[in-house]
Amino acid sequence: MxxxxxxxxxxxxxxxxxxxxxxxxxxxxxxxxxxxxxxxxxxxxxxxxxxxxxTKEALLAAVFLGRLERLGERARELSAAAEPGPAFFGFFALVVDQASAKNAFADALEQAGVDVEGVTSGVSGQLGEALGELLHRAQEDGAVRADLGVAELKALLVGASRAVEFAGDPETRARTLAVFLDGLRPTSG
Amino acid sequence: MxxxxxxxxxxxxxxxxxxxxxxxxxxxxxxxxxxxxxxxxxxxxxxxxxxxxxTKEALLAAVFLGRLERLGERARELSAAAEPGPAFFGFFALVVDQASAKNAFADALEQAGVDVEGVTSGVSGQLGEALGELLHRAQEDGAVRADLGVAELKALLVGASRAVEFAGDPETRARTLAVFLDGLRPTSG
DNA sequence: ATAGAATCGGAGTTGTGACTCCGATTGAAC
DNA sequence: GTTCAATCGGAGTCACAACTCCGATTCTAT
The missing domain is CATH 1.10.10.60 (Homeodomain-like)
Known part of the structure; x- marks a missing residue:
C-alpha cells in the first residue's frame, strides 16, 4: 500500500x-x-x-496516538512487574498524576473515541487489552470490586483525571483521589 | 452605579x-x-x-451564571425538603444526569473558576454555601465520609460528570456512578 | 564534486468568526 | 396619531488560523 x-x-x-x-x-x-x-x-x-x-487534525491524532501507545506500554510493564493490586492502583495514580500536570489521558481517550481517520483504533484496542489485564488480575486478587469492566475503568480514569485537575492544591487532590480509590475497592457489605 | x-x-x-x-x-x-x-x-x-x-465571553458568562444559580437553588431546595443522605446523593445524581445529557456542571464550574469578568463570583459563592450545607448535613448524619470539604465535592462533581459523559451506555454509567457513590460513603474501617 | 530528488521556508490565499456601524424599525409617552 | 429615543438587522471590517505553492536549500547516491 x-x-x-x-x-x-x-x-x-x-x-x-x-x-x-x-x-x-x-x-x-x-x-x-x-x-x-x-x-x-x-x-x-x-x-x-x-x-x-x-492536517492539524492529523497532527493531533499522531500526538494522541503516541500518548496512548506509551500508556499501553506502561500498563503492560506494571502488569508484568508488580503485584496485581499495586499494579492496578499504581497505574491509576500514574494516569491521574499526568493529568494533573495536564489533562493527557482524558483528551487522548476522547480523541481515540472520536477516532480521527480511524488511525487510533488499533492502538486504542491494545490499550484496552492492557487495561483489561491490569483490571482482571487486580479483581481476581480481591483488590478491586468485581462489577467493573474496561469501559467503566476508562470512564473512571477520565473522570479522575478531570476531578484531580479541577482540584487545585495537592491536599484537595489527595482527598479527591481517595474517594476514587475507596470506591474501586470491593464493597465490604 | x-x-x-x-x-x-x-x-x-x-x-x-x-x-x-x-x-x-x-x-x-x-x-x-x-x-x-x-x-x-x-x-x-x-x-x-x-x-x-x-462580548461572546459575556454571553457565555451569563449562560453559566444562570446554570449556577439554578443549581444553587436546587441544592437549597433539597437541603430543606429531604433527609440529609438522600438530599446529598439526590443532588449528586441530578448534577451527573444533567451532565450526561450535556456536560453542564463541569463547564459551568470551570467557567466560574476562570470567572469571566468576576461576574460569577457572587453566585459561585452562594452555590458553594448551598453545597456546604448539603454536604455537612449528610456528614453529620453519617451518610458521607467526614474527610471531605466543598472543594473536594466540587472536584468530584466535575469528575463524575465527565466520567459519566464519557461512559456511553446507561449500564456503564450506572456502574461508573456506583464507584463514586461508594467512595463517598464513610470508610467502613 | 555534482546532479537531481527530497525537503524546506514562509509569503500568500482562503475561510471563519468576533465585533462595529448606521439607516430602518418599533415601542412607549403624550 | 405623532414623536423620538430605544432597539433592531445585517452588511462590512478586522484579525487570525489553517492550508497552498513554489523558488531556495540540502541531503545522498554516484
Whole structure:
C-alpha cells in the first residue's frame, strides 16, 4: 500500500521534533494552539508542519496516538512487574498524576473515541487489552470490586483525571483521589 | 452605579430568548458555537446579540451564571425538603444526569473558576454555601465520609460528570456512578 | 564534486468568526 | 396619531488560523 521510502535524515529529525514540540504545546495551550506556534517552537517553517501532517487534525491524532501507545506500554510493564493490586492502583495514580500536570489521558481517550481517520483504533484496542489485564488480575486478587469492566475503568480514569485537575492544591487532590480509590475497592457489605 | 432603566418590552424578550437559545446551542455544539448561529436560531440579527452581550465571553458568562444559580437553588431546595443522605446523593445524581445529557456542571464550574469578568463570583459563592450545607448535613448524619470539604465535592462533581459523559451506555454509567457513590460513603474501617 | 530528488521556508490565499456601524424599525409617552 | 429615543438587522471590517505553492536549500547516491 505505502511504498514508504525511508525519510531523509533531516525530514526524520523534523518529524520527531514536531511531534515532541506539538505534544508540549498542545498540553500547555490546549488543542486550540496554532500550528504556526508549533512550527516556530520547533524551529521549522509552517510548510514543513503540513508536509509531515497534512492536517492539524492529523497532527493531533499522531500526538494522541503516541500518548496512548506509551500508556499501553506502561500498563503492560506494571502488569508484568508488580503485584496485581499495586499494579492496578499504581497505574491509576500514574494516569491521574499526568493529568494533573495536564489533562493527557482524558483528551487522548476522547480523541481515540472520536477516532480521527480511524488511525487510533488499533492502538486504542491494545490499550484496552492492557487495561483489561491490569483490571482482571487486580479483581481476581480481591483488590478491586468485581462489577467493573474496561469501559467503566476508562470512564473512571477520565473522570479522575478531570476531578484531580479541577482540584487545585495537592491536599484537595489527595482527598479527591481517595474517594476514587475507596470506591474501586470491593464493597465490604 | 447602573441607572438600569427598565428594558423595552421587545428588548427584554430578545434578551431572554437569546439566553435560552445560547444555552441550548452551547450545550449542543460546545462553547465554540458561533454567535451568528445563536442569532439565527433566536431569530434576531447579530447586532442584537452584541448589544445585549458586548462580548461572546459575556454571553457565555451569563449562560453559566444562570446554570449556577439554578443549581444553587436546587441544592437549597433539597437541603430543606429531604433527609440529609438522600438530599446529598439526590443532588449528586441530578448534577451527573444533567451532565450526561450535556456536560453542564463541569463547564459551568470551570467557567466560574476562570470567572469571566468576576461576574460569577457572587453566585459561585452562594452555590458553594448551598453545597456546604448539603454536604455537612449528610456528614453529620453519617451518610458521607467526614474527610471531605466543598472543594473536594466540587472536584468530584466535575469528575463524575465527565466520567459519566464519557461512559456511553446507561449500564456503564450506572456502574461508573456506583464507584463514586461508594467512595463517598464513610470508610467502613 | 555534482546532479537531481527530497525537503524546506514562509509569503500568500482562503475561510471563519468576533465585533462595529448606521439607516430602518418599533415601542412607549403624550 | 405623532414623536423620538430605544432597539433592531445585517452588511462590512478586522484579525487570525489553517492550508497552498513554489523558488531556495540540502541531503545522498554516484
Amino acid at each position: 505505502t511504498p514508504d521510502r525511508p525519510l531523509r535524515a533531516d525530514a526524520r529529525r523534523n518529524r520527531e521534533r514536531l511531534l515532541a514540540v506539538a505534544e508540549e504545546v498542545f498540553a500547555a495551550r490546549g488543542t486550540g494552539a496554532s500550528t504556526e506556534e508549533i512550527a516556530r517552537q520547533a524551529g521549522v517553517g509552517i510548510g514543513t508542519v503540513f508536509r509531515h501532517f497534512p | 447602573t441607572p438600569d432603566r427598565p428594558l423595552r418590552a421587545d428588548a427584554r424578550r430578545n434578551r431572554e430568548r437569546l439566553l435560552a437559545v445560547a444555552e441550548e446551542v452551547f450545550a449542543a455544539r460546545g462553547t465554540g458555537a458561533s454567535t451568528e448561529e445563536i442569532a439565527r436560531q433566536a431569530g434576531v440579527g447579530i447586532g442584537t446579540v452584541f448589544r445585549h452581550f458586548p
